[in-house]
Amino acid sequence: MKILFIGSRLFDDVEPYIRNKDITSIVTESNKNADNLDLADEVFIGPRGMVFPYNVAIEQNVSGIVPLIGIDPPLVDVASMKEKIEEEYGIPVASSCVKPVRIAANKSKTKELYNSIGLNTPESVYLKKEDLDNFEDMIHSKGFDYPVVLKQNAGQGGKDISIVEDFEGVKKYFEEFDEGLCENFIEGAEISIETVGWKDNYYTFVPVYKGDTSVNGSHPITRVRYGPANIDGLDNEEVRQTALKIAKTLKIEGNMDLDFIFDRKAKKLYSIEANTRPSGTRYLTFAITNVNPLHKLVDMVTGEFDVNKIANEVENHYCAEVPVGTFEGEIPEKTYNNDYIVHGPVGYQRVTVRADSVDELIKKVKDITGKDIEIHN
Template identity: 70%
Template structure:
């Protein structure tokens, strides 16, 4: 069995799994100085784009392709390559198709799907720069008022997103952009959940908490995050059922990362975004459920993936993810087998994800490993 991974940046998440299963790994990469190249059995360096990995896959006669791409811009090219390779060469490509990517990569289209299938999403309207003089009338006609969230239809990780409280803030935002998706600001808890999908079957995993929204809130990556979510009035099964409904309707394959906001005051869950790529909360998913979502992509490519098998392996832990900047201690493999923690992220922006069997044990472990006191 030989499987090709496109991109090496995330390959250390699955390299131990390749070794464990005796699968030969092939990695294509455009940067000869990229991380993790030494972990693969074979490495091919070539130009950016999907033609090079496509050609390597055919030449090397691989059994499957797993794009390890954590950013949005290449996803549509991956989807076109998927359709071509699967149709012409019968090689499975573990990624979403063109239909799903075109929806998930456009925030306006994503929200249209949410509304169509009856999933709550914040009121919104697309506003162009030339309509600024009528901005307040436009949002009032849609049923909301300041504060508002301004964002671009394409983008990830909080890029080009601004929460503004008045028309002056809107005008400042439009000094840079000619238009924006304007969304009603919902104050509450940010939640993410990963969903696995393959050949028409879907499995939502564990909802995890990323911190609260707020006018002056910090970016989620700088916050303490934990899993599973634990809100008195919100059942995690409601989140999982909503995630399943979205995945089935968008018809994703591989990994789907969904973002929600929970309005505690009104006890209401809102869907915000859908991302057809590996999630930034995958270590929380792995710590709290034992499911390494990227390893499951390898199983899909290898033809051995089963929803029932994944469900049978799910275990329930408590976990927390702590920003530490630069971690000074031992850095284990990202498996949670050597230690009950993993370290991830670039030096200077590292995070430690820790798991435990109880809340009290987790609080103690966080203190021992990071020196931080946390409340859950």
């Protein structure tokens, strides 16, 4: 069986999984110097976009396609390619179709979806620069006040997001942008959860904690993150069921990452964003459950995807993910045979550590990274 993987950057996440399977791995890349090319059985270098991998898939007579793309801009093109090649050649592609991708890629459309299915989401208004004279009346009419969150409809990883505490901050934001989404700032715990879906079957994994919101706007990637998200008042099963409801409504396929904020004072869960791509918290999910969501993408195109099997595979561990800059120790293969995984580019590396108790986790993090951490609710 031949499987085409689009993009090599994440290929080292799946290569250990397919190594002993009857799978010939083909990777398409636009960068001849990209990481992990040496791990594939065959490599094809070509131009950016989906036309090249589409043609390679047909020429090589592959049995399935797994896009390993962790950024948003190419996702609509991937979805269009999926619809075309599945319809014309019957080659399954482990990704979502165009409609859910377009909704997830647009923060305003995502909020409309959440409102339509009765989920809590922060109050908001969509502004154009010419609306600024009426800005405060607009937000007050929606029942909120400063601080506010300003963001663009498209973007990921905290890009183009500002938390401002007065009208001067709003005006400064709109010096750069002509329009934007303004949301009520929710103070609380940032939560993520991953979901995989295929042919109307879905599995939601476990909520992980990414730190608390702050008017200073520190990005989750700079914080210690851990899981499961054992936060006082938070019902993890509510998070899972909310994720499942979103996945079913969107009819996602492949992988989806969902972001929430849990208001600690009001004990209220707010749905924030959806991302139809591999998650930045996938190593936390993998550490806690011993199931790598990217491995399930392979199962989708080989006909082995089974949510009951996933449920039986899931284990229960504790984990923490620590920013280290450049890791000085041994960098193992991306499995948990050594109880930790190092990931990210040099200078911005993170170490995800797994253990069977909180006390053991704190000790392991200290032994492996040299850092002291606190795990709290």
